[in-house]
Amino acid sequence: MTLKQEIERRRTFAVISHPDAGKTTLTEKLLLYGGAKHLAGSVTARRKEQTTSSDWMELEKKRGISISSTLLQFDYEGYRVNLLDTPGHRDFSEDTYRVLTAVDSVIMVVDAAKGIESQTRKLFEICRRREIPIFTFINKMDRPTRHPLELIDEIEDTLQLNVFPVNWPLGTGFDFRGVYDRMARQVHLFEKTARGSQQATVSVSGLDDPLVAQKVDEASYREAREEVELLEAAGAEFNPQDVLDGDTTPIFFGSALNNFGVELLLKYFLKYAAMPAIYPDVSAIHVHEADIYGNCRARGITVSDFDVARASKRLIITCERLISNEEIRRDPSYTVIPYWCVDAVCEVPFGSYPGNMYGEYFSDEEHLRKWLKVEESPEELKKFLQKNIFSCKDHFEYIEKNGGMHKMQMLRQKEHMFIGARA
Ligand SMILES: Nc1nc2c(ncn2[C@@H]2O[C@H](COP(=O)(O)OP(=O)(O)OP(=O)(O)O)[C@@H](O)[C@H]2O)c(=O)[nH]1
Numbered sequence: 451m452t453l454k455q456e457i458e459r460r461r462t463f464a465v466i467s468h469p470d471a472g473k474t475t476l477t478e479k480l481l482l483y484g485g486a487k488h489l490a491g492s493v494t495a496r497r498k499e500q501t502t503s504s505d506w507m508e509l510e511k512k513r514g515i516s517i518s519s520t521l522l523q524f525d526y527e528g529y530r531v532n533l534l535d536t537p538g539h540r541d542f543s544e545d546t547y548r549v550l551t552a553v554d555s556v557i558m559v560v561d562a563a564k565g566i567e568s569q570t571r572k573l574f575e576i577c578r579r580r581e582i583p584i585f586t587f588i589n590k591m592d593r594p595t596r597h598p599l600e601l602i603d604e605i606e607d608t609l610q611l612n613v614f615p616v617n618w619p620l621g622t623g624f625d626f627r628g629v630y631d632r633m634a635r636q637v638h639l640f641e642k643t644a645r646g647s648q649q650a651t652v653s654v655s656g657l658d659d660p661l662v663a664q665k666v667d668e669a670s671y672r673e674a675r676e677e678v679e680l681l682e683a684a685g686a687e688f689n690p691q692d693v694l695d696g697d698t699t700p701i702f703f704g705s706a707l708n709n710f711g712v713e714l715l716l717k718y719f720l721k722y723a724a725m726p727a728i729y730p731d732v733s734a735i736h737v738h739e740a741d742i743y744g745n746c747r748a749r750g751i752t753v754s755d756f757d758v759a760r761a762s763k764r765l766i767i768t769c770e771r772l773i774s775n776e777e778i779r780r781d782p783s784y785t786v787i788p789y790w791c792v793d794a795v796c797e798v799p800f801g802s803y804p805g806n807m808y809g810e811y812f813s814d815e816e817h818l819r820k821w822l823k824v825e826e827s828p829e830e831l832k833k834f835l836q837k838n839i840f841s842c843k844d845h846f847e848y849i850e851k852n853g854g855m856h857k858m859q860m861l862r863q864k865e866h867m868f869i870g871a872r873a
């Protein structure tokens with residue numbers, strides 16, 4: 451397979467939500483389809499016997515919550531899927547924030563009885579800022595739920611996001627029997643297996659099929675048909691580009707625990723989710739000030755620094771000055787890169803190309819002029835490099851040979867004067 455093909459078949463995504471919406475359970479069920487596990491464990495199964503394979507730490511098993519993110523990989527219909535199950539609890543949300551810097555799409559899980567909860571909203575805001583495509587799975591349809599129309603309205607209103615229900619539930623709670631796939635115009639009726647531990651058996655037919663009317667209770671069937679008609683009448687078309695731009699979220703209904711609607715979610719997700727973007731492995735950014743934790747202050751125009759900081763897998767910060775955390779806290783609005791993006795901090799005075807350090811120091815124009823002059827003759831250039839670079843033991847010797855601290859102070863003043871003149 452060529453590199454291009456390898457990249458194109460990759461889908462790297464995180465599952466995010468408020469605690470307990472069912473991320474880990476959904477992750478388990480998605481794994482079933484990749485053949486990574488034949489029998490998905492269950493968080494609520496008798497704890498000693500079986501827990502979710504994604505929650506592998508002792509504490510996670512004991513408390514039934516996820517503490518750290520888990521990366522799982524599987525292949526499905528030619529796709530290489532990298533799935534990150536994240537912890538919902540806000541005490542561990544730094545972990546989730548980091549994950550969101552590395553994924554290309556997310557699946558947002560919503561508890562059908564609760565709707566958009568606080569932590570989901572917070573994580574959503576981060577996705578929105580990064581324009582990450584968001585797919586929504588409305589989970590726990592097997593339990594008493596809020597009305598589906600009310601749920602999608604809430605997503606649209608509170609998150610200010612366009613919604614496109616890809617499927618629509620046939621019944622809710624005890625009467626939840628399946629979903630209508632609006633794209634394929636097919637009904638998927640689900641058969642229950644013990645705790646959804648196997649791939650769900652599904653029968654597929656049209657909405658008018660008498661079998662569907664027979665399997666779904668009368669009131670739910672009628673209601674679902676009316677609602678589907680309502681959605682069709684609204685006339686919104688599915689536009690994959692809107693999803694990739696992060697403007698529209700496709701919505702899927704189901705029950706992770708019972709493995710209802712999970713495969714449909716997976717199929718459409720893989721088809722429409724984003725391919726890998728080019729994220730740098732390691733970046734180094736030089737800033738004016740930082741504390742030892744990596745909270746950074748930078749002045750002037752920092753067009754791409756924040757984006758690069760969040761997109762990089764690893765980030766090294768060098769700064770003109772290390773300052774105290776108290777100083778950072780005194781006015782957090784000056785912090786342009788927060789500590790959770792940063793892996794290492796290093797104090798490096800005069801660490802940047804002069805033009806990039808607003809208010810700090812200016813280019814040594816005299817030195818540059820000399821450099822340009824000697825470049826005209828290879829002989830002169832050789833001598834120049836020998837004197838200024840090859841014979842220098844370290845950076846300090848280089849500085850000494852070229853004007854020393856006195857020169858550095860002058861360049862600082864010059865930049866101050868320059869800024870003064872601009873102002
Ligand atoms: N009835 C029902 N319960 C579900 C469903 N999906 C998950 N649950 C239950 O909801 C609880 C929480 O599920 P988890 O998968 O651990 O939730 P989570 O989102 O991973 O939670 P954190 O990792 O702690 O944020 C468990 O008791 C699950 O069995 C569902 O579709 N129906």
Ligand SMILES: [Mg+2]
Pocket residue numbers: 473474475515516535536537538
């Ligand atoms: Mg979990």
